[in-house]
Amino acid sequence: MTGFQPGTRRVVVQTGSAAATRALAARLAEVAEPGDRLALLGPLGAGKTEFAKGFAAGLGVTETVNSPSFTLMAEYAGRLPLYHLDLYRLSGAAEAIDGGLLDEREAQGVTLIEWADRMGAEVDPGRLEVRIAVEADETRTIEIRAGSSRHERFLDAVAAGAPA
Numbered sequence: 001m002t003g004f005q006p007g008t009r010r011v012v013v014q015t016g017s018a019a020a021t022r023a024l025a026a027r028l029a030e031v032a033e034p035g036d037r038l039a040l041l042g043p044l045g046a047g048k049t050e051f052a053k054g055f056a057a058g059l060g061v062t063e064t065v066n067s068p069s070f071t072l073m074a075e076y077a078g079r080l081p082l083y084h085l086d087l088y089r090l091s092g093a094a095e096a097i098d099g100g101l102l103d104e105r106e107a108q109g110v111t112l113i114e115w116a117d118r119m120g121a122e123v124d125p126g127r128l129e130v131r132i133a134v135e136a137d138e139t140r141t142i143e144i145r146a147g148s149s150r151h152e153r154f155l156d157a158v159a160a161g162a163p164a
Protein backbone atom coordinates (compact mmCIF):
# COMPACT_ATOMS: atom_id res chain seq x y z
CA MET A 1 0.00 0.00 0.00
CA THR A 2 1.16 3.48 -0.77
CA GLY A 3 0.66 6.33 1.66
CA PHE A 4 -2.17 8.64 0.82
CA GLN A 5 -1.58 12.33 1.50
CA PRO A 6 -4.50 14.47 2.63
CA GLY A 7 -6.08 16.14 -0.36
CA THR A 8 -4.45 13.79 -2.83
CA ARG A 9 -6.51 13.49 -5.97
CA ARG A 10 -6.37 10.74 -8.51
CA VAL A 11 -8.10 9.63 -11.64
CA VAL A 12 -8.23 6.14 -13.09
CA VAL A 13 -8.66 5.60 -16.81
CA GLN A 14 -8.80 2.46 -18.88
CA THR A 15 -7.33 2.38 -22.39
CA GLY A 16 -8.06 -0.27 -24.99
CA SER A 17 -5.08 0.29 -27.26
CA ALA A 18 -1.61 1.77 -27.34
CA ALA A 19 -3.03 4.62 -29.43
CA ALA A 20 -5.53 5.41 -26.67
CA THR A 21 -2.70 5.52 -24.13
CA ARG A 22 -0.76 7.86 -26.38
CA ALA A 23 -3.82 10.09 -26.80
CA LEU A 24 -4.30 10.28 -23.03
CA ALA A 25 -0.65 11.24 -22.58
CA ALA A 26 -0.93 13.90 -25.28
CA ARG A 27 -3.82 15.52 -23.40
CA LEU A 28 -1.67 15.65 -20.27
CA ALA A 29 1.21 17.21 -22.21
CA GLU A 30 -1.02 20.06 -23.29
CA VAL A 31 -1.17 21.34 -19.71
CA ALA A 32 2.48 20.63 -18.84
CA GLU A 33 4.52 23.43 -17.31
CA PRO A 34 8.27 23.92 -16.83
CA GLY A 35 9.60 21.87 -13.95
CA ASP A 36 6.95 19.15 -14.12
CA ARG A 37 8.14 15.63 -13.41
CA LEU A 38 6.11 12.55 -14.19
CA ALA A 39 6.93 9.16 -12.70
CA LEU A 40 5.94 6.39 -15.15
CA LEU A 41 5.38 3.20 -13.21
CA GLY A 42 4.35 -0.31 -14.11
CA PRO A 43 5.85 -3.63 -15.19
CA LEU A 44 7.86 -4.43 -18.31
CA GLY A 45 5.70 -3.89 -21.37
CA ALA A 46 3.03 -1.95 -19.47
CA GLY A 47 3.13 0.98 -21.86
CA LYS A 48 5.40 3.53 -20.18
CA THR A 49 7.27 4.23 -23.40
CA GLU A 50 4.00 4.38 -25.37
CA PHE A 51 2.85 7.00 -22.85
CA ALA A 52 6.13 8.89 -23.39
CA LYS A 53 5.62 8.83 -27.17
CA GLY A 54 2.15 10.31 -26.84
CA PHE A 55 3.28 12.87 -24.29
CA ALA A 56 6.05 14.00 -26.64
CA ALA A 57 3.57 14.32 -29.49
CA GLY A 58 1.36 16.46 -27.27
CA LEU A 59 4.34 18.73 -26.62
CA GLY A 60 4.86 19.08 -30.34
CA VAL A 61 7.97 16.92 -30.51
CA THR A 62 8.43 15.70 -34.08
CA GLU A 63 11.45 13.49 -33.47
CA THR A 64 10.78 9.79 -32.87
CA VAL A 65 10.77 8.89 -29.20
CA ASN A 66 12.26 5.53 -28.34
CA SER A 67 13.08 3.73 -25.15
CA PRO A 68 16.07 5.50 -23.59
CA SER A 69 17.24 2.30 -21.89
CA PHE A 70 20.69 2.45 -23.37
CA THR A 71 21.24 6.19 -23.18
CA LEU A 72 19.58 6.74 -19.75
CA MET A 73 18.31 10.13 -20.79
CA ALA A 74 17.09 11.46 -24.10
CA GLU A 75 16.26 15.10 -24.76
CA TYR A 76 13.66 16.29 -27.26
CA ALA A 77 12.66 19.75 -28.41
CA GLY A 78 8.98 20.64 -28.17
CA ARG A 79 6.83 23.45 -26.77
CA LEU A 80 8.96 22.75 -23.68
CA PRO A 81 12.16 20.69 -23.62
CA LEU A 82 11.35 17.06 -22.84
CA TYR A 83 13.72 14.86 -20.84
CA HIS A 84 13.00 11.14 -20.97
CA LEU A 85 14.78 8.86 -18.52
CA ASP A 86 14.65 5.13 -17.93
CA LEU A 87 16.07 4.02 -14.60
CA TYR A 88 15.53 0.30 -15.15
CA ARG A 89 19.24 -0.39 -15.01
CA LEU A 90 20.00 1.97 -12.17
CA SER A 91 20.17 0.66 -8.65
CA GLY A 92 19.54 3.83 -6.71
CA ALA A 93 19.19 7.56 -6.56
CA ALA A 94 22.88 8.10 -5.82
CA GLU A 95 23.79 6.51 -9.12
CA ALA A 96 21.30 8.66 -11.00
CA ILE A 97 22.57 11.83 -9.42
CA ASP A 98 26.23 10.85 -9.93
CA GLY A 99 25.38 10.27 -13.54
CA GLY A 100 24.23 13.87 -13.81
CA LEU A 101 20.70 12.90 -14.76
CA LEU A 102 19.00 15.25 -12.35
CA ASP A 103 20.38 18.64 -13.04
CA GLU A 104 19.08 22.17 -13.23
CA ARG A 105 17.97 21.78 -16.85
CA GLU A 106 14.95 19.89 -15.57
CA ALA A 107 13.52 23.13 -14.22
CA GLN A 108 13.17 24.47 -17.78
CA GLY A 109 11.43 21.46 -19.20
CA VAL A 110 9.30 18.43 -18.44
CA THR A 111 10.86 15.20 -17.22
CA LEU A 112 9.39 11.74 -17.74
CA ILE A 113 11.02 9.02 -15.65
CA GLU A 114 10.31 5.37 -16.47
CA TRP A 115 10.93 3.07 -13.52
CA ALA A 116 11.06 6.08 -11.21
CA ASP A 117 10.53 3.68 -8.31
CA ARG A 118 14.11 2.52 -8.85
CA MET A 119 15.30 5.82 -7.42
CA GLY A 120 14.23 4.94 -3.94
CA ALA A 121 11.70 3.09 -1.91
CA GLU A 122 8.95 5.63 -2.41
CA VAL A 123 8.13 7.85 -5.31
CA ASP A 124 8.74 11.52 -4.57
CA PRO A 125 5.34 13.11 -3.83
CA GLY A 126 6.40 16.18 -5.81
CA ARG A 127 5.83 14.27 -9.01
CA LEU A 128 2.76 13.33 -10.94
CA GLU A 129 2.52 9.57 -10.65
CA VAL A 130 1.30 7.60 -13.67
CA ARG A 131 0.88 3.93 -12.81
CA ILE A 132 0.04 1.55 -15.64
CA ALA A 133 -1.34 -1.93 -14.96
CA VAL A 134 -1.82 -4.60 -17.62
CA GLU A 135 -5.36 -5.99 -17.63
CA ALA A 136 -5.37 -7.87 -20.94
CA ASP A 137 -3.53 -7.88 -24.27
CA GLU A 138 -4.64 -4.38 -25.22
CA THR A 139 -6.26 -3.15 -22.03
CA ARG A 140 -4.44 -1.06 -19.47
CA THR A 141 -5.62 0.61 -16.29
CA ILE A 142 -3.83 3.91 -15.81
CA GLU A 143 -3.92 5.62 -12.45
CA ILE A 144 -2.85 9.26 -12.42
CA ARG A 145 -2.14 10.63 -9.00
CA ALA A 146 -1.38 14.23 -8.15
CA GLY A 147 1.39 14.35 -5.56
CA SER A 148 0.69 18.00 -4.84
CA SER A 149 -1.80 20.69 -5.76
CA ARG A 150 0.47 21.86 -8.59
CA HIS A 151 -0.50 18.73 -10.49
CA GLU A 152 -4.26 19.07 -10.29
CA ARG A 153 -4.38 20.62 -13.78
CA PHE A 154 -3.35 17.21 -15.14
CA LEU A 155 -6.32 15.54 -13.47
CA ASP A 156 -8.62 18.24 -14.80
CA ALA A 157 -7.24 17.67 -18.31
CA VAL A 158 -8.08 13.97 -18.10
CA ALA A 159 -11.54 14.63 -16.76
CA ALA A 160 -12.20 17.14 -19.54
CA GLY A 161 -11.19 14.73 -22.31
CA ALA A 162 -13.31 12.13 -24.03
CA PRO A 163 -13.11 8.64 -22.55
CA ALA A 164 -9.94 7.04 -23.90
Ligand SMILES: Nc1ncnc2c1ncn2[C@@H]1O[C@H](COP(=O)(O)OP(=O)(O)OP(=O)(O)O)[C@@H](O)[C@H]1O
Pocket residue numbers: 015016017018019020021042043044045046047048049050051067114137138139140
Ligand atom coordinates in the same frame (compact mmCIF):
# COMPACT_ATOMS: atom_id res chain seq x y z
N1 LIG B 1 -3.59 0.03 -23.95
C1 LIG B 1 -2.27 -0.01 -24.22
N2 LIG B 1 -1.46 0.98 -23.78
C2 LIG B 1 -0.13 0.96 -23.99
N3 LIG B 1 0.53 -0.04 -24.65
C3 LIG B 1 -0.24 -1.05 -25.11
C4 LIG B 1 -1.64 -1.08 -24.92
N4 LIG B 1 -2.13 -2.22 -25.49
C5 LIG B 1 -1.08 -2.85 -26.01
N5 LIG B 1 0.07 -2.18 -25.79
C6 LIG B 1 1.41 -2.63 -26.21
O1 LIG B 1 2.18 -2.88 -25.05
C7 LIG B 1 3.54 -2.56 -25.30
C8 LIG B 1 4.02 -1.52 -24.33
O2 LIG B 1 5.40 -1.35 -24.54
P1 LIG B 1 6.23 -0.18 -23.87
O3 LIG B 1 7.60 -0.25 -24.46
O4 LIG B 1 5.51 1.11 -23.94
O5 LIG B 1 6.27 -0.68 -22.35
P2 LIG B 1 7.15 -0.13 -21.15
O6 LIG B 1 6.25 -0.01 -19.99
O7 LIG B 1 7.89 1.09 -21.58
O8 LIG B 1 8.18 -1.32 -20.89
P3 LIG B 1 9.69 -1.29 -20.33
O9 LIG B 1 9.59 -1.42 -18.84
O10 LIG B 1 10.32 -2.49 -20.96
O11 LIG B 1 10.33 -0.01 -20.74
C9 LIG B 1 3.62 -2.08 -26.76
O12 LIG B 1 3.97 -3.18 -27.58
C10 LIG B 1 2.19 -1.62 -27.03
O13 LIG B 1 1.83 -1.72 -28.40
Ligand SMILES: [Mg+2]
Pocket residue numbers: 048049067086114
Ligand atom coordinates in the same frame (compact mmCIF):
# COMPACT_ATOMS: atom_id res chain seq x y z
MG1 LIG C 1 9.88 1.59 -21.70
